[in-house]
Amino acid sequence: MAEFKVARVEDLAPGQMKQVQAGATAVLLVRLDDGFHALGALCPHYEAPLAAGALCRDRVVCPWHHATFDARSGVLLEPPGLDGLLVYPVRIDDGEVWVTIPERPPEKVPPGRDPEDERIGVVVGGGCAGAYAVEALRDHGFGGRIVWITGAEAFPPIDRPLLSKGYLSGEASDAWLPLRPPEFYRERAIEIVAQKATALDARRKAVTLEDGTVVEYDTAVIATGAVARPLPVPGAGLAGVFRLRTLADGQALRQAAENAARAVIVGAGFIGMEVAQSLNKRGLAVAVVAPETVPFERILGKEIGTMMQAMHEEAGVRFHLGRTVQRFEGEGRVRRVVLDDGTELAADLVVVGVGVKPATDFVTGVAKAPDGAILVDDTLKAADGLYAAGDLARFSDWRGGGTIRVEHWRVAAQHGRIAGANAAGARQVYRGVPYFWTRQYGVTLHYVGHASAWDEIRIAGSVERRDFIAFFVRQGKVHAVAGMERERELARLEERMRREGLLTLDGLP
Ligand SMILES: Cc1cc2nc3c(=O)[nH]c(=O)nc-3n(C[C@H](O)[C@H](O)[C@H](O)COP(=O)(O)OP(=O)(O)OC[C@H]3O[C@@H](n4cnc5c(N)ncnc54)[C@H](O)[C@@H]3O)c2cc1C
Structure with a gap:
């Protein structure tokens, strides 16, 4: 000391x-x-x-x-x-x-099982929300058995956002990926079941596993996330056509990139564009195909989307916008991508990033939205003794009204913490502000809030110089804020949005 x-x-x-x-x-x-x-x-x-x-x-x-x-x-x-x-x-x-x-940090005794507690708590899904939920369940005093049904992905859970960024570009090794080492869960007496759930019946409070075992729960969290949507065109099953969601997807893509010279990315969403940048960094010639005319326009508007496109073009990425894929061609392995206007793009590999769908087909006894998302109340409760968290949850938007479903790492983590705590008997309410980031060519874009539509985007600073804050305004209220650089201001704004809900433009830059 x-x-x-x-x-x-x-x-x-x-x-x-x-x-x-x-x-x-x-x-x-x-x-x-x-x-x-x-x-x-x-x-x-x-x-x-x-x-x-x-x-x-x-x-x-x-x-x-x-x-x-x-x-x-x-x-x-x-x-x-x-x-x-x-x-x-x-x-x-x-x-x-x-x-x-002190000479060394104080040692903490991890919370564990209470042998007298005969309850069973189940968490289904070994991704972001599931990882936060199992910890919260124990941290909030749940002393019963915790059975964590982690699915088909390798254990332990990984930092998924890295897959399209440093992991694919080669800057981050496998060692960066795990959220926690396996012994962390052993010390907390969390039982890992590395199988998929094939059925969850919320009325019976029972989960069926791949091997036929049925686990009946007293309290549970479902956090099975989402699955990448396939592209329904001929040739989509050829070798060399990838999706990117799991570690196995990431490893296969990284390996394929080692021997490839030309890549075609289908979809100009965040994952597609991050993949484009990572493959470009690895020295591949990259082409992006997407039906929209400006990447990110639906989320960030034209001006910011155009600037992001320019960043990619400066690095050598080519765009085929306003175009769709008609088919993939090749013998056994993809060699060409044929677009709706007849353009043929040579490809050694293709990455399809055209959105995701909630992974909830196996769940019954809960209310679902048309896309399969599970409807939850403001405590993330989906049914008696069942909470839902992360990409698969449609939850109430306390700031803007209505319900929303968002696919952000931070929201899944917030949800997991709340769902796990509530499954242990707490009564926490989700009052977070959605937040995500994307990193493009060394600059981070931060996005705080949620705006599916807006009347105006008010910009402070310069989008062209990549140093700005943009306010997405609907009916005089700021529903979301996006920015580059200006990190302290953006962090402060999030805190204000958390305290005050929708802000007006008064007093904002
Ligand atoms: C490549 C990539 C990059 C991303 N980058 C960013 C970013 O920069 N910023 C950001 O905010 N967000 C990012 N995201 C989104 C973010 O990763 C997700 O929002 C987040 O992982 C959602 O967490 P989740 O727990 O709901 O789902 P997941 O993390 O997908 O976890 C779901 C888990 O459930 C398992 N599972 C599925 N079905 C079953 C079943 N039947 N039984 C048991 N288990 C099952 C799955 O295998 C998986 O392990 C990125 C996503 C991807 C794919």
């Missing part, structure tokens, strides 16, 4: 934070009305320097992906990331701020 002088009291006003050094340890020093607090300086998610984020009252928001921490206790308030921050003792002496760094 050692104590270090890290600052003078007057270095920080209340409401400010900065990174300081305590010996070899980087510390985030925060001054609130009740004094100084010292926390770990880096976000446990991707090691972003938290001092570059926002301090909003007593919440520290990470600049990179908006993980949020309590500035006093270090507790993780909002994912992504799974862990809170270390907290260090602080002492003020004669106008100087001293921080004590």
Whole structure:
């Protein structure tokens, strides 16, 4: 244990934070009305320097992906990331701020089983929401058996957003992917069943597994996410035509990319465009085919979509927009993509990214939307003793009204935490603000809120220079905000949106 002088009291006003050094340890020093607090300086998610984020009252928001921490206790308030921050003792002496760094972090006893508790808690789905749900179930005092039906994907769960980014470009290795090591779950007595559920009957509170076993539950979370939609055209089954959802998809695509020179991406959504960029970085000649005339226009509008397209074109990606695929050709393996105007694109590999569908065909006894999404209330409850979380859940939009379904990592994580806590007996309500990010050629685009339609996009800054905040306004209210650079402002805006719901443009830049 050692104590270090890290600052003078007057270095920080209340409401400010900065990174300081305590010996070899980087510390985030925060001054609130009740004094100084010292926390770990880096976000446990991707090691972003938290001092570059926002301090909003007593919440520290990470600049990179908006993980949020309590500035006093270090507790993780909002994912992504799974862990809170270390907290260090602080002492003020004669106008100087001293921080004590222990030799090693305090050891915590993980929550485990209560042998007297005979209940069974089931979590179906070994992805993002499922991973957060099993932890929340134990953390909220559920002492019964936790049976985690993780599906056909390899265990443990992975950081799926990496698949189309660093993992495919080759910058991130396999070691970056797992969310937790397997022993984390063993220590918490979480039973892993690496099978798919073939039926979930919410009326009987029973899940049937591939091998015919039936697991009856007292409380459950379903988090089976979504499956990539196929493209119903001739040749879609040829070797070399890929989708990207699972680790196995990612590994197969990465391997194919090693021996390929030309790739065609079908679909100009976020996954398609991230794949385009990653393959381009690997040196492949990349062409993108999509029916829209401007990529991302439906989500980000024309101006931002055009700028994103320009980023890709500057890097050498070619676009065939306003076009659809008529067929894939090749003998056994794809060699050409034929478009509706007769254009033929040579291809060593093709990636189809044309959207997803909730993976809920095997679920009965719940209310579903026409696309198969499971309808939940504001506690994410789908039926008695059953909560639904992540890509498959249609939930109430407390800010804008109505119901929405979103396919964002952070929302799935928020849902998983709430669903797991409620399955353990808590009564938490989802009042988060949807958030996602995409990284394009070294610049992150952040998107906060949800706007399926708008009257106006008000821009502060310059879209062309890739330094802006865009406000998506409908009937005078800001439903969503997107931006590049400006990370602190965006983190602050999210906090305001969380506290105040829909903002007006008054006082915004
Ligand atoms: C390549 C890629 C890149 C992405 N990048 C971003 C990004 O940059 N930012 C962002 O916000 N979002 C991103 N997303 C979206 C994000 O990953 C999803 O929103 C998130 O993973 C949803 O979590 P989930 O738990 O609902 O579903 P998933 O993570 O898909 O998990 C569902 C799990 O359930 C399993 N399963 C399915 N059926 C069954 C069954 N019958 N029985 C048992 N298990 C079953 C599946 O195998 C899977 O493991 C990306 C998605 C992909 C595919």
